[in-house]
Amino acid sequence: MTEELMGTRSFEVVNFSLRPNKSVERKLISRILNAIGKNSRFDWRDYRYLGLGSMWFVDFIMMHKSIGISKLVSIEKEHSRSKRVAFNAPYSCVEVKIGMSTAVIRELPWDQRTIAWLDYDDQLRSYMFDDLNEIIVKSISGNIVMVSVNAEAAQLNITENGVLLDPMTVLKGLVNATYIPTDAEKRLSKNQFPGLIGEIMFNFMKSSVLSTTRDLDFFPLFNFAYSDGAKMVTYGGVIVDADDEKILKSQSLQSSFEFVAHHGQFEIQVPQLTLKEKLELDKRMPCAAVPKPEELPFELKPSEIEAYRKFYRDYPVYGEFHP
Amino acid sequence: MPAKLKAAGNPSKGFFISMITRDISLTDCMLDLLDNSVDGINRLKYGSTNGNSPRYSGFNVKLQFGERSFSIFDNCGGIPIKIAQEYAFRFGRPDDVISEMDQSIGLYGIGMKRAMFKMGKEINLTSSTGDESFALEIDVEKWRNREPETDWDFELTDVKQSGTKVPAGTTIRITKLYPGIRRDFETPAFDIGVSHTVERDYAFILQQGLDIRVNDKKAKPIMPSFRESDQIAPMKIRKKIGDVDVEITAGLATPPPEDDSSDASLTDMDVYGWYVVCNDRVVVTADKTTLTGWGTPGVGIWHPQYYGFLGVAKFDSQKPELLPWKTTKRDVDPSSTVFKSALLLMKEASAKFIEYTNKRKIELKKAREIERAAPTKLITQIVRRDAMKLPTIKTGEMSRICYSKPTADIEGVARALGMRSASPRAVGIRTFDYVKEKEVD
Numbered sequence: 122m123t124e125e126l127m128g129t130r131s132f133e134v135v136n137f138s139l140r141p142n143k144s145v146e147r148k149l150i151s152r153i154l155n156a157i158g159k160n161s162r163f164d165w166r167d168y169r170y171l172g173l174g175s176m177w178f179v180d181f182i183m184m185h186k187s188i189g190i191s192k193l194v195s196i197e198k199e200h201s202r203s204k205r206v207a208f209n210a211p212y213s214c215v216e217v218k219i220g221m222s223t224a225v226i227r228e229l230p231w232d233q234r235t236i237a238w239l240d241y242d243d244q245l246r247s248y249m250f251d252d253l254n255e256i257i258v259k260s261i262s263g264n265i266v267m268v269s270v271n272a273e274a275a276q277l278n279i280t281e282n283g284v285l286l287d288p289m290t291v292l293k294g295l296v297n298a299t300y301i302p303t304d305a306e307k308r309l310s311k312n313q314f315p316g317l318i319g320e321i322m323f324n325f326m327k328s329s330v331l332s333t334t335r336d337l338d339f340f341p342l343f344n345f346a347y348s349d350g351a352k353m354v355t356y357g358g359v360i361v362d363a364d365d366e367k368i369l370k371s372q373s374l375q376s377s378f379e380f381v382a383h384h385g386q387f388e389i390q391v392p393q394l395t396l397k398e399k400l401e402l403d404k405r406m407p408c409a410a411v412p413k414p415e416e417l418p419f420e421l422k423p424s425e426i427e428a429y430r431k432f433y434r435d436y437p438v439y440g441e442f443h444p
Numbered sequence: 445m446p447a448k449l450k451a452a453g454n455p456s457k458g459f460f461i462s463m464i465t466r467d468i469s470l471t472d473c474m475l476d477l478l479d480n481s482v483d484g485i486n487r488l489k490y491g492s493t494n495g496n497s498p499r500y501s502g503f504n505v506k507l508q509f510g511e512r513s514f515s516i517f518d519n520c521g522g523i524p525i526k527i528a529q530e531y532a533f534r535f536g537r538p539d540d541v542i543s544e545m546d547q548s549i550g551l552y553g554i555g556m557k558r559a560m561f562k563m564g565k566e567i568n569l570t571s572s573t574g575d576e577s578f579a580l581e582i583d584v585e586k587w588r589n590r591e592p593e594t595d596w597d598f599e600l601t602d603v604k605q606s607g608t609k610v611p612a613g614t615t616i617r618i619t620k621l622y623p624g625i626r627r628d629f630e631t632p633a634f635d636i637g638v639s640h641t642v643e644r645d646y647a648f649i650l651q652q653g654l655d656i657r658v659n660d661k662k663a664k665p666i667m668p669s670f671r672e673s674d675q676i677a678p679m680k681i682r683k684k685i686g687d688v689d690v691e692i693t694a695g696l697a698t699p700p701p702e703d704d705s706s707d708a709s710l711t712d713m714d715v716y717g718w719y720v721v722c723n724d725r726v727v728v729t730a731d732k733t734t735l736t737g738w739g740t741p742g743v744g745i746w747h748p749q750y751y752g753f754l755g756v757a758k759f760d761s762q763k764p765e766l767l768p769w770k771t772t773k774r775d776v777d778p779s780s781t782v783f784k785s786a787l788l789l790m791k792e793a794s795a796k797f798i799e800y801t802n803k804r805k806i807e808l809k810k811a812r813e814i815e816r817a818a819p820t821k822l823i824t825q826i827v828r829r830d831a832m833k834l835p836t837i838k839t840g841e842m843s844r845i846c847y848s849k850p851t852a853d854i855e856g857v858a859r860a861l862g863m864r865s866a867s868p869r870a871v872g873i874r875t876f877d878y879v880k881e882k883e884v885d
Contacts (some may be wrong), residue, residue: 127574198854201687201852284816297633298636298714299633299636299637299640300632300633300636301636302636303636303639303640303661304661323632324632324633327630327631327632327634328631328632328633328634331627331628331631332627332631332633334635373751
């Protein structure tokens with residue numbers, strides 16, 4: 122992102138619904154949740170969803186329509202936009218809480234099982250760990266905690282009076298050193314940083330659960346890297362007691378879903394396609410062998426074709442309307 | 445004559461186990477075992493000169509821990525059978541064991557048992573000097589319930605008095621871990637924390653060649669380092685107090701932060717302050733309390749303004765009982781006379797640094813340039829210097845401006861100044877500098 126964009130509220134810059142990779146991510150999350158929900162211990166209808174709905178509430182629509190949650194809470198920090206945010210809430214069961222996320226989380230009741238997705242759309246900040254910790258400390262077994270954060274390595278390049286600070290020092294200022302893997306210094310490159318963020322989030326969530334509860338553990342579910350401009354990472358998992366852990370293990374999600382966190386970080390990289398291109402590709406789907414670039418009437422990289430083949434069912438269609 | 449009646453006065457084993465394991469953290473227990481390994485090397489090397497190779501090179505210690513077990517493996521000489529028989533497994537060192545080997549034998553004789561009993565219920569140990577070897581198994585529950593209660597001994601098995609095939613070194617494996625211990629071992633932050641502690645507390649030992657692996661990751665020494673140039677340089681003084689060699693190094697490690705207000709996100713805060721090192725073992729780290737003089741007469745209470753200060757007080761002696769460390773090797777005994785006289789020198793250094801951080805605000809730009817330009821040098825490369833060298837700053841009056849503004853406005857100004865994640869204080873200073881630069885002659 123340019124400096125100019127970084128200085129603006131993100132929802133004024135990016136139309137949240139025009140992000141194919143983010144859209145695919147939501148659908149993959151939905152698939153995993155629906156698989157878990159087959160067990161009656163995880164009846165999502167009894168859950169609450171906590172998110173950062175912004176103006177668009179795309180995740181809220183998914184949690185209501187495809188997961189079945191009917192109690193949804195959105196945290197919004199911009200006081201100056203409170204009417205607009207409330208106006209855009211898509212359902213009567215969406216409640217908007219205005220305030221800083223850490224404070225709102227602290228004041229919420231936590232006796233109901235909750236899926237919390239802190240989809241920050243921002244660079245790594247130390248308050249994010251405060252928010253996550255607040256949720257984890259109060260969690261009961263069955264809660265799902267997720268976070269999305271900007272994973273561009275360039276965010277560690279900070280100059281102070283014209284002098285570039287050591288990126289590792291910057292990272293240690295954002296994340297407590299006990300969550301930073303010992304080999305982190307070698308993983309601050311553009312391509313390795315998203316993986317490092319995933320590992321830091323795992324270290325943080327697992328450590329928080331183990332050190333603040335007596336008998337709960339952390340079961341990783343999501344570890345996605347994707348980019349619709351800036352590289353982002355979504356990390357998350359379930360807080361479990363021994364019974365819930367047994368259920369999740371018995372579902373052997375890793376054999377049905379190659380994108381579940383068990384397999385390390387999964388990169389979602391579907392190409393930006395025009396509607397005509399999408400329809401052309403769809404005519405060949407599903408297919409056992411990936412179409413070769415030369416078989417197509419337009420240029421695409423083999424990796425883009427492969428990504429599309431995997432997720433064509435989840436690929437969104439956008440259009441402009443002239444009512 | 446009536447028979448003499450006696451009241452039993454011996455401790456119960458259960459009481460002893462709970463007493464000795466209560467006040468020590470799990471990490472410290474592991475460090476106790478590591479200390480035993482280092483002691484083993486010193487026992488081997490006692491009296492021999494170091495020659496040209498670093499004291500600990502060729503030796504290694506591996507710590508492994510997880511859900512099921514804890515293990516430590518070393519090749520650090522092993523425990524001779526005679527020492528095993530007579531005192532290695534006793535609770536506390538008998539009074540009459542004062543030998544030439546003073547420096548080399550664990551001083552208090554409690555660490556190994558404490559570590560073992562803290563973690564789990566089944567202990568397997570094998571040790572070999574390369575010539576003789578033995579094994580020892582402890583089933584803690586059985587040992588504890590064994591009659592008579594006064595029988596505290598452990599049985600040595602697989603004893604080889606000479607020509608053993610077991611390679612030299614000691615292996616301890618602890619299983620049937622207690623639930624709390626198992627949780628800690630599974631916690632990623634615990635694992636990373638142990639690595640970090642080892643890298644810092646054994647830095648001087650790692651630097652001299654010891655190879656320590658924590659869950660297969662090689663520990664790299666985090667050595668204290670200082671900024672040194674012809675305009676700014678740490679002090680380093682050496683002094684002999686009785687049989688203890690004292691070396692004090694103090695100065696600037698990193699230029700102090702741009703923003704030292706309480707709402708600033710300061711990086712690596714836990715690095716600065718005083719370190720105390722006894723026979724190469726760091727026993728106090730980054731101390732900012734009265735223990736090392738902060739907030740005592742002549743020296744101010746620690747303040748974020750002092751970030752960047754680093755002081756290292758090293759104490760070395762062939763007679764470890766003279767060193768100012770506590771039994772846990774994780775603290776200093778403030779009543780030690782050696783430490784008290786070193787403290788006077790430490791406080792002088794702190795006071796001088798405090799004075800500088802106040803003065804440098806007058807010519808901040810110049811001070812910063814000098815600080816930044818000075819290269820970083822490891823403590824081992826620092827030469828003797830009686831006093832800290834600091835940039836000369838002209839004197840002048842300073843006044844303080846302090847005001848509140850709506851958060852949204854401050855964020856707006858910050859955005860306009862291109863300093864999005866800066867603290868309000870930094871934004872305020874920048875606005876002042878901005879006006880001064882644009883509007884003042």
